Each structure stands twice: as C-alpha cells, then as structure tokens.
Amino acid sequence: MRADVVLAVADVPAARKAFVPDAHIVDGVVMARELVNEPPNILYPEEFARRASQLRKLGVVVEISTSRR
Secondary structure, rough: OOOOOOOOOHHHHHHHHHHHHHHHHHHHHHHHHHHHHHHHHHOOOOOOOOHHHHHHHHOOOOOOOOOOO
C-alpha cells in the first residue's frame, strides 16, 4: 500500500525530513483511494475485513464482526 512520489528539490535531505512526519497521512489517503476504486466483485465484505485488519500493524484498533443477520 505504498505509493512512490518523485519530487525535484534543491535540498533532498531537508525535503525528506519535512515529509517524514506526514507519511502516514499519505499512506492513509492511498489506501482509501484504493478501497473506493475497487469493484464489488473484488472488495467483498470478507476482503474488506482482511484489508482493514492489516491496519493493526499501524496501531489501529480493528474489530471485525462475524455475526450474520
């Protein structure tokens, strides 16, 4: 879920240092865009739950309900 972005800057180390604190925001935006663009035959409920559970690695509390109505 990572996107590569190439920028032309004069001071590469300074640019990296400036963007590191916001990298998680960029990752979240990329993930959200991927989810909303997936067709329903790919992103069915079980697959959505699997992808959401990957957020646990980032410290997000994820609770997946397994009850069926």
